[in-house]
Amino acid sequence: MKSTNESVSEVPQKAKGRVKIPRQPMPEQDPRRRRTNFEEVPRGYSEEVAMLEASRCIQCKKPGCVQGCPVNINIPAFIKEIAEGRFVQALGKLKEYTALPAVCGRVCPQESQCESRCILGKKGEPVAIGRLERFAADYARQNNGVPENRHASPTGKKIAVVGAGPAGITVAGELVSRGHEVVMYEALHLAGGVLMYGIPQFRLPKEIVQYEINSLKNQGVTIHTDYVIGKSETVDQLLAMGFDAVFIGTGAGLPSFLGIEGENATGVFSANEFLTRANLMRAIDFPRFATSPVQAHRAVTVGGGNVAMDAARTALRMGAESTIVYRRSREEMPARGEEIHHAEEEGVNFHLLTNPVRIVTDENNQVTGVECLQMELGEPDSSGRRRPVPVEGSEFIVPADTVIIAIGNKPNPLVPQTSPEIQTSKWGTILANEETMMTSKPGVFAAGDIVSGAATVISAMGQGKIAAGAIHSYLSK
Amino acid sequence: MSFQTIQQQAKTEWELFDRPDRFRILVGSATCGRAAGSQEVIEKFREELANRHLLAETDIYEVGCLGLCYAEVLVEIQGKDGRRILYQSVEPRRVADLIDAQLVQGGIYEPLAMACTQSETDTSIPAFSDLEIMQSQVRIVLRNCGIIDPTNVEHYIARGGYSGLARALQMSADQVIEEIQQSGLRGRGGAGFPTGMKWSFARRTESDRKYVICNADEGDPGAFMDRSVLEGDPHAVLEGLLVAGYAIGADTGYVYCRAEYPLAIERLQQAIVQMHEKGLLGANILGSNFSFSIKIKKGAGAFVCGEETSLMQSIEGKRGMPRSKPPFPAVSGLFEKPTNINNVETLAAVSAIMEKGAAWYAGYGTEKSRGTKTFALAGKITRTGLIEVPMGISLRTIIEDIGGGVLDGKTFKAVQTGGPSGGCIPAQYIDLPVDYEHLAEVGSIMGSGGMIVIDEASCMVDMARYFLTFTENESCGKCVPCRMGTQHLLNILTDITQGKGKPEHLDTLRKIGATMKNGSLCGLGQTAANPVLTTLTHYEDEYLEHIDNLKCPAGACRSLIHFSIDAAQCTGCGACSRACPVDAISGTRKEPHAIDQQTCICCGSCRDACKFEAVLVS
Amino acid sequence: MSIISLTIDGLDIEVQEGTTVLQAARKAGLSIPTICDHKDLSPYGACRMCVVEIEGVRGFPTSCTTPVTPGMQVTTQSEQLSTLRNCTLELMFSGHPNSCLKCPHRELCEEERPQATKAARTTRCGFCANRDECELREMALDSGLNELDLPTIYSAHKLERDDPFMDRDYNLCVLCGRCWRICEKIHGKPAINIIHRGKWARIGTAFDKSHLDSGCVFCGACVDICPTGTLTDRFARWQGKPDQSVATTCQLCPQGCSVQAQSKDGQLQAYTMPGFDKEDRLCLLGRFGAAQILSSSKRITRPLVREGDDLIPVDWDYAYQTISQGLLDANGTTVFLISETTSREERYLYARLASSVQGLLLSCTTEAGPDDPKIQELAASIEQGKVKAVVTNGFFISKEILNKTAFSLVIDCMESELLETAQAVLPAAVLCETQGSYRSADGTVKQLRQCSQAPGDARPEWQIVCSLAQSLGKEGFEFDVLDAVTRLVDNDAPPAALEKDPRENSREIVTRFRGHYVADIVPSLAAFDVPVTLANDAGDGRKKGFALLEKQEIVPNMHFLTIEAPQVARFAQPGQFAILMARETSERSPFTLVDWDKEQGTISLVIEEVGRSSRELASLRAGEHIAHVSGPLGLPMTIENTGTVFLGGGCYGIGAIYPLARAFKEAGNRVICAIEAASSYLLYRQDELAEVCDHLLVGTKDGSLGIHGGIAEIVSAISKQEQIDQCVIIGCTFMMRMVTKLTKSLNIPTQVALNPIMVDGTGMCGACRVSIDNQTQFACVDGPIFDGHSVDWDELALRRSAYRRQEVQALPQTVDLNALMHSHSGGCGCGRKND
Structure with a gap:
């Protein structure tokens, strides 16, 4: 009963032959098993498979993939290194553009970014850029391979980075490598932001995040955890303390709720709480770790994004019968296709075109179910998606003892509240110049979810990269 | 060896001790004497005698305690003229003078001379027995203390020792018990249960094994009767123990002595060795069928181990805690065998009774309380010490004649008898005869013989608090009324002495006191409230003064008094200021001084230092 | 033994000689109160509650120690006796936290808090793990004692x-x-x-x-x-009173001790002794280990079948099919490694299955493990291909050897390295999750009875073996009930006796259960120097983080901490809190700032030890470090001059109102502070508070100091004397709720500092949401201070108890x-x- 799904064929030497090589599948944990554990789902390429996959890249002269990448990684360059077996050097190439290759390789929606522009994708399947990125980063990490850092002479400039999430890490990485002194402030006890508290272990092992954070520290970035800017120093005070610029990357951490009856009942959680407990606080290792896990038997997750998938799959792994309730259809789901697919594979139930209208509770205010309305798709709305319309009289109750609300987050107000000079939108996001990510306050930059509202890790990193460039020019003036 | 032979040997030895052709020096070297410096005095004697080349013709003996605590170190010197003079308060620096005066010059060193002790009285100095402190005493239990060398069994035998045992062995056990019953001896440990009757119970119980125990776990604060006897005349006690063993049919005796009495334990150990040598212990004692062995068990100093059931637990190696009676020890005692337990003084009286007969002993004391009783006289009295008086003697005789009255001429207020389990007897009962019945009538007890004289400057609430501090600490913790009751009593008394008392406190004291008395498991708990209850009976006004007016009439409770200086009387000598340990007194020389009330800790040093009665207490 | 006649309370009674008066009275149906007496102990006479009057006997003898005598006349009820007993009981309760009898809010509070708070020390009924079973309280209630006038003495x-x-x-x-x-x-x-x-x-x-x-x-x-x-x-302290108690037999070693299994909600709490005699005694593993073994997080809970690298969870039928196929395919000798401490029925069935497949059954002793010589021999046979398949019901063989077989099946209760190589794994119900009979080393056959529920899909092995045999096509395994198997078992050999009796020496306990090191499952066994495979990761991360400068237990359960946390100290304002994690594994827990020193860079907190997180903090010593301190968090209190401000604090709130009092005072208000506690010995920081307010009042639930009662009683008294313009209350939810109800009726504006469960404390998780005037607010960023009259208290109270079960489970981890x-x-x- 040995696994047979990995086959390694000879690498054809000629380009023509290469095109015939199929896209190498990612070995994965069997869904029946993985729904019982928190180990990472994809197992990663072996060296041979990685080289084989890398050899598929035809090294376009005008690579579309680079344009597809929010941080414009020189994708053909790093793939070439892999194809030629120089794995650590491949990471070096990646590190020129991204501070978090191991993370990006795992959580970026490559299907809609780099890989969507791959020339091979026009006829067959695109090169598995994300998997290769992940491979390069994992290889170097596991083999203690450290690519050479870009060394820049110290500029004497000092930047405060508020929030150690994807945007902040990108900014810090970019700026420190350009010779600036970077001090990061993180409100939680571990740096990483959503990478630590939000994305589950089985998608992104926390050791990897901490490894990346450590390498940032090794480059000279100072990280103050447990430091709540806005409650302690304000942005103004940071500037007064001698920082030449301040970057705000405090994300969108304020959970939205549905505003329906019964939502404060015992057993209703924001996806943030549910995931933070499981991930950052490691309730999955309870009782060795003290934070109580949510002991769900029937978990209903409301929402259709990546966070909803993460929450539903986490609930499943903690032993619950897990159901997703989403008011539109599968096509409208904002989650990555792979995540939806994984969730389905693992046995998450999907109640689509279903709109929760009330949380049903017992006499102890404990959740017993979610009352839902069946929906049907009507005319497209402003976002272009077809608007769901309730079917009259279609109320039904989905039984549940746990309800997880995963319908998005609002920007965290702690910093904007205490810096009135920084203009914000009516949704609470910070208004920043799209080209420089500078806010209305000179010398103060912002990027990531605090600017764009809840989005993806890589878009935050992309913005961070823009901000870093702008900060560098600002400081070089 | 027949007893006659033994006696003969002893007589020879005694003559050596008593011989007039040598210088003889007796130094009171019981623990009390040692504490006062007897060892240094002896050392000095040796040194000075050697200087004068007299050492070879001098015998120096360490003897027990005469009971004159206020006069330690006591030294009796006998010159070759046969004159024996008892000197008091001897310090090493006076030794040379003593030797020169009496041994070299043949006179008396008058500054320290107290009495003459030879049988022929010396006109120049009062006879020992004529001393005020001795006049009313009858020394039966203390018969040999301070007179013989306690490490020498021959001395004891020469003075009649072991003849009682020899006599007992000629009698049947029942006859011995009868003899003791005839004597009217009652237990001197406190409860006063007739000794003979107690023995008869243990005798009556059938068992393969029986035990007798000597309770030498003297624990009352200020009591040292047992220690003095054990240190000064150990054989008197051991002989009594043998008699008791013979009477009830025991083959093993235990002496349970607190480890804080190392000298007593040493004396007992020596005595036991000597008894074995003389055939007074072991198999077939004095050729009889009676065999007996004695073990010494050291107690760790828990007060409750003086309680018989606790004591037996302790001997068994368990925590000393009382157990409920019945079963009584006479039925099931040590190692669940019939056991008889008597205290030191009782056993010392037994040996005397067996020697001299029941009628002789019964001739002392009152009808219900026969014989004599030792008391440790302490407190605010001129002559503190260990005394032995016939039962029925009045308190007045003890306090005024023997004790020399209240110290410093202050007014007598009360006497506390019976230790922490006892009660306070107010001044109006000064003519009360001291025996079991009369003490009980006024709410106190005989106890083991503590007698603390209280003067007008002592606060009765504080006094009760002092005793409760002791019992609260010493409660074994087993039963609820005693463990919790002592704590509450002490807390309330402390509150009262600190001015935090409430009127309802008096009822609470009485309520808890009654519960302890009726509900406690052993004597300790049943009597622990006595100091409170008796002072409440006789001195309720004094309690109320503390509570209602925040005043301590005796001026003893520091929280309720303050010291001030009467400017009219103050001469500005500065004595008070120098005496003050906290520098609370200031003033210009020859001007009236003043006390800073914030700094003052009310210790009273200033008042003691002032020669002009200028320090006032209010 | 002769019969003795006596009279108790006028009843003529005949009892055996040697009976005590207490026993005689009980026999006559009379009840005499006592606490030290126990049917399995000899008379002791310490509590003094069973006193009686006996004609002719002086005083009040204790009936428990007094043997009956012929013609004895006993009175068990009289005015004198009840006075004496009540006073004794009062004395007894004065040395035992007694607000469980005296607190005026007891009934309300118990309604609000049906379960006791997991405090360190029990200082009141709300903190008492024993309150449902307290014989002391029962005796007090039976005695009709309604007044306790004596002050409490807390030792x-x-x-x-x-x-x-x-x-x-x-x-x-x-x-x-x-x-x-x-x-x-x-x-x-x-x-x-x-x-x-x-x-x-x-x-x-x-x-x-x-x-x-x-x-x-x-x-x-x-x-x-x-x-x-x-x-x-x-382990069981906070689980509550057991709801099931079953006599069964311990299977942890061949001794086979009789035990009384106690469980609640299907979970084993403990094996306890079936009686209180020498022969009933248990070893520590049985007494304290069994429940921890059964509730271990390492239990196998579902059937697993290997596919490639993965052990896939499958249903039972599929598992049986795959396994029987695997066994058939292996085609050769199958060896069964079966623990000697398996039940008789199961050993019988295993043996029967082994013989039906021409296999070999090896019996593994209690102390056998992969290093056992017998296993080494087996390894050789496997290498030589003589043995093709292995079935093991414990960790008796190493994963390497197991990997060399053509097929391997593990039927076990506990995860081990075997899961890395076994071809199939079946979850077994063990110990008191199953039934049957057990032959102990001395040959006695004892009953095994069920008292707890097996986790997940685990099943008893007898069912597993029968089903497996049937799916192998073997006959003679069609048993529906276990009794049918029991009848067949005959002449089974008893397991080998242990060399030493673990009940005599704690260092002689068996070190394995089914081959697993017991110390791997019950970590505190490490204290007995028994072997473990898992590293003890209790290592103290107490050297990194925020320096704990001062730590003192100021009153029972209440710890005063001063921590070096300059960035918190610099920005702290009254009403704010900080989030602490004692260790890296701790929860993030919020604590109100009690004081701070901007210059020294220090903050002070009062921490009430009521659960794992606070216990971890409380067990730190000055000089050690707290892993994380973050803050200041929350909105500060609005401090204005409103006139007369009343600040009420209970429990940790006594500390929490201090900075508010100071600030209100500085703002020119007349400040009245009131503090409450169960008893006077639980009040703290009075001097500090008195310095920053105009008037300090205290209330105690036992009446030992100040007003008998709490903040509510104080508010109502004060409001009669003067006008209160503003009221701020901090304390337990119950107290805040009770006081706000009162101030609403008195029309006093009242603010409260809410204490819902929090995770991050920065507005990110929403765990702390509370309903204020039907609007959802986050206590961490919108609070913690809210208008007390608008709080949905029911919701808050229920939300606060959401994790109660887990919190109880987490507590033993604080060892x-x-x-x-x-x-x-x-x-x-x-x-x-x-x-």
């Missing part, structure tokens, strides 16, 4: 946690002596006794050594016989293994003091 004995299994709070002890007497009765020489004297008298070991060094063998009899909650089983292993005598020289 402040330290809480003893320096042994692996017990929490000992001698402040609850009434010295009934049952514990040491049962210890003496069972073990001869007791490991414990009363030590010290007077008010310091308490139960303890000789020279106050750790129980680990005292000769204690941890039979648990003392815990089970304690009537007051002084001695508790740390500090390092401290435990260093607690004995300190001879290891590590310098760690056991204070």
